[in-house]
Amino acid sequence: MSPCKVILVLEQCSSGFATGDGGRQTDENKAKGTCMTIKHIRPEVLAMPDPVAAFSAVEAVAARQGLPPEHIIKLDANENPYGPSPKVQAAMAAGQAWHLYPDITHQALNRALAAYAGVSPEQVVATSGCDELIAMLAQLLIGPGDEAIDNAPTFAIYSLVVHVQGGHMVVVPRLREQHYALDTPAILRALSERTRLIFVCNPNNPTGGLTPQRDIEALLETGIVVAVDETYHEFAGVTMAPLLQRYENLVVMRSMSKWSGLAGLRVGYGLFHPDLARQMRKLRMPFNVNLAGYVAALASLDDVAYLHANVAKMIAERERLLQLLQGIPFLHCYPSHANFVLCDVTGVPAGRLRDEMEKEGVLVRVYQSMYLPNAIRISVGKPQHTEAAIAALHTAGQRLKLL
Structure with a gap:
């Protein structure tokens, strides 16, 4: 498939806001403003679709389905079911400086992240979640008319931030027949003199596939900045x-967010050549990592063995989940290297399957878009969550006459 330039392709991905993926559009979302100040807003922003929440709050689902909130099993956002390290709760409870700003230079956090990643502190840039890092990278590299390379289906924020900068996203579709592998030769053909950035999500969200190092190196040999998103590494x-x-x-x-269970505290980081890191820091807002996130990240990095043990449990449960899902006739599921499993749905719109599973108190992510026409993504939980998800799928399948 040939690459194509797009204005905005939120439908292809996996962010918290998306369009075209089965999200529930409300009248409020559809409403158009009449404020005269609208004329001063940048055209790139005006051209963007209104966001539609891809996830429902547990309380909202519980009220909608008449279930106790504690009975809702949330497998739609790739969150860590084991939560953070006990050291995080202890550090937060012991904190006494919440009225003060955190260290604006992130010195202690940068040292701890560098030690964990095997780099030097001057190569680390800490951010308020990985989303902020992605936005800063676009601010650094993309100007009006510049291009970036995206590999759909993948994470939505890449397209969003490039569009906001006035750039063009060149979409090189992944190879569906090869479990959504990266089409490296097509990417190389799509490069132009305006290409400033290549995004590679590895493992890819939402497909779970892993790109071999040789393909990453082939892209790096072009000299263009290659941003490898290792959120799930x-x-x-x-x-x-x-x-x-x-x-x-x-x-x-x-x-x-994922391996250390800090999704609600928003801590991300990037690893760079020291010169590039220095330029990135020019774009970082002061105190961008809040004090709670700062304290929690340091405590997590002081308890890596505990957290990696939880990761090992999730990897084992991922393989069990995949095996059980492969026994459901209306699903075609893909091997995963992340903490979720993607499944194509046959015989019924994926949104209907999602809705029937919600009635059983199990939440999953749905995709109904150009690059993922009819699929669900199921996050890896604890063993009891897997059992509930499989039971909900069977119940939904019977209601929908798929079994």
């Missing part, structure tokens, strides 16, 4: 961070 056991010693155009983006 702990679940794959693979990282491109050692390549930073050879390629100054490599950026490794990471998150504390």
Whole structure:
């Protein structure tokens, strides 16, 4: 499939807000403003669709389905079911400086992240979640008319931030027949003199596939900045961070949300060549990592063995979940290197399957878009969550006459 330029492709992905993926549009979302100040807003922003929440709050689902909130099993956002390290709760409870700003230079956090990642502190840039890091990278590299390369289906925020900067996203579709593998030759053909940035989510969200190092190196050899999103790398056991010693155009983006269970505290970080990191810091807002996130991240990095043990449990449960899902006739599921499993749905719109599973108190993510026409993504939980998800799928399948 040939690459194409797009204004905005939120439908292809996996962010908290998306369109075209089965989200529930409300009248309030559809309402158009009449404020005269609208004329001063940048056209790139006006052209964007209104966001539709891809996830429902537990309380909202419980009220909608008449279920107790504690009976809702949330498998739609790839959150860590084991939560943070006990050291995080202890550190938060012991904190007495919440009225003060955190260290604006992130010195202690940068040292701890560097030790964990195997780089030097001057190569680390800490951010308020990986989303902020992605936005800062676009601010650094993308101007009006510049291009970036996206590989759909993948994470939505890449397209969003490039569009906001006035750039064009060139979409090179992944190879569906090869479990959504990266089409590296097509990417190389799609490069132009305006290409400033190539995004590679590895493992990819929402498909779970892993791109081999040789493909990453082929992209790096072009000299264009290659941003490898390693949000889920702990679940794959693979990282491109050692390549930073050879390629100054490599950026490794990471998150504390998944492996360490800090999704609600928003801590991410990037690994760069020191010169590139210095330029990135010019764009970082003061105190961007809040004090609670700062304290929690330090406590997590002081308890890596405990957290990695939880990751190992999730990897084992991922394989069990995949095996059980493969026994459901109306699903075609893909092997995963992350903490979720993607399944194509046959015989019924994926949104209907999602709705029937919600009636059983199990939440999953639905995709109904150009690059994922009819699929659900199920996050890995604890063993009892897997059992509930499989039971909900069977119940939904019977209601929908798929079994």
